[in-house]
Amino acid sequence: MGISSTSLEKVQMKKGPWTRDEDQKLLAYIERHGLGRWRDLPTKAGLQRCGKSCRLRWTNYLRPDIKRGKFSLQEEKRIIQLHALLGNRWSAIATHLPKRTDNEIKNYWNTRLKKRLSRMGIDPVTHKPKNRPGTNSAQSKNAANLSHMAQWESARLEAEARFLHQSKLVSNPYLFRLHHIATSLPRLAPPPPPPPPPPPPCLDILKVWQGTCKSFFTPTVTLESPTSTLNFSSNMLPVEETHQSIPNIFVPSTNITPVENSSALCGYEKHHNSFETNDIMENPMQLMGNYNHIDLPISANYNIVAGPEGFEEIKDYWNDILNSVNSPVF
DNA sequence: AAGGAATTCAACCGCCGCTCT
DNA sequence: AAGAGCGGCGGTTGAATTCCT
Numbered sequence: 001m002g003i004s005s006t007s008l009e010k011v012q013m014k015k016g017p018w019t020r021d022e023d024q025k026l027l028a029y030i031e032r033h034g035l036g037r038w039r040d041l042p043t044k045a046g047l048q049r050c051g052k053s054c055r056l057r058w059t060n061y062l063r064p065d066i067k068r069g070k071f072s073l074q075e076e077k078r079i080i081q082l083h084a085l086l087g088n089r090w091s092a093i094a095t096h097l098p099k100r101t102d103n104e105i106k107n108y109w110n111t112r113l114k115k116r117l118s119r120m121g122i123d124p125v126t127h128k129p130k131n132r133p134g135t136n137s138a139q140s141k142n143a144a145n146l147s148h149m150a151q152w153e154s155a156r157l158e159a160e161a162r163f164l165h166q167s168k169l170v171s172n173p174y175l176f177r178l179h180h181i182a183t184s185l186p187r188l189a190p191p192p193p194p195p196p197p198p199p200p201p202c203l204d205i206l207k208v209w210q211g212t213c214k215s216f217f218t219p220t221v222t223l224e225s226p227t228s229t230l231n232f233s234s235n236m237l238p239v240e241e242t243h244q245s246i247p248n249i250f251v252p253s254t255n256i257t258p259v260e261n262s263s264a265l266c267g268y269e270k271h272h273n274s275f276e277t278n279d280i281m282e283n284p285m286q287l288m289g290n291y292n293h294i295d296l297p298i299s300a301n302y303n304i305v306a307g308p309e310g311f312e313e314i315k316d317y318w319n320d321i322l323n324s325v326n327s328p329v330f
Numbered sequence: 331a332a333g334g335a336a337t338t339c340a341a342c343c344g345c346c347g348c349t350c351t
Numbered sequence: 352a353a354g355a356g357c358g359g360c361g362g363t364t365g366a367a368t369t370c371c372t
Contacts (some may be wrong), residue, residue: 039357055358056341091360106361107339189338
């Protein structure tokens with residue numbers, strides 16, 4: 001018995017930072033032979049690396065469709081929204097941030113966003129304001145409901161991520177994806193009748209976030225303290241009251257950036273001419289198209305603040321999402 | 331200017347699930 | 352059905368860089 005190939009690999013394989021020469025070899029090989037077969041790649045490409053290392057180097061660094069550099073405010077907000085729904089599922093989150101890798105998002109979260117949220121008085125795990133006196137039991141009851149909602153949203157995003165993966169090789173993946181979603185992606189069965197939904201942490205956090213960012217960008221204003229964060233949350237109406245008082249909401253289309261090729265979404269247009277009470281929020285892309293108005297799923301009104309300012313919040317929220325979805329994803 | 335602390339991020343590790351034989 | 356191979360994922364590490372005193 002000789003040395004097994006795996007132990008031989010362990011002896012010979014190089015580790016650590018990649019050199020320019022190695023990068024060039026890897027790039028040249030992929031250019032010539034395409035992706036896949038990572039195990040064989042190192043020998044064929046003349047690299048003393050394991051296949052896994054090569055794959056990682058490609059997916060996290062060498063791939064041409066990677067955007068590097070500072071995350072925009074929009075991207076930060078998107079990460080927070082998605083993390084609130086999905087938790088540490090970086091690859092699922094990455095499918096919603098064009099040209100960003102899961103590794104990069106994970107690093108950004110761990111080194112910056114998590115700390116910033118903490119400093120703002122928000123628990124980065126639960127996305128709720130950190131424990132404070134006066135936290136009532138209704139909120140803890142709502143936590144279970146939120147978890148339920150998150151599971152549904154999570155399942156949907158997963159399906160979307162799977163599809164995204166499948167459509168990578170299609171020549172025009174964006175249109176293909178839209179078409180596929182509109183025509184063939186199995187829809188989730190409606191969930192069991194949910195109780196009045198709790199406030200999604202993302203909306204709450206985002207508002208705080210926006211406030212804090214404003215102060216970041218306005219030198220004359222001092223940074224908000226965790227106390228001011230809590231003050232904001234306490235300004236919100238109780239969930240139950242909000243939920244019952246606004247059964248149907250629409251956002252005028254003038255506030256929504258229309259998407260081209262909306263015909264690909266006709267299936268959703270038909271389906272989502274209106275929303276039932278307690279309808280689960282689904283893909284924001286459903287909301288795109290040639291609508292005279294856009295119906296907002298009832299589940300999206302968790303944090304509506306009574307009065308016109310509440311409306312503005314929702315419009316801004318959806319505009320943010322739609323803008324990020326409308327921008328080229330692939 | 332120096333050196334210690336803190337931060338960043340590329341890369342690694344171990345595990346998991348899927349596919350193929 | 353079982354096991355090997357492979358790719359993907361999330362957590363973690365540690366070298367490089369930046370910041371602070």
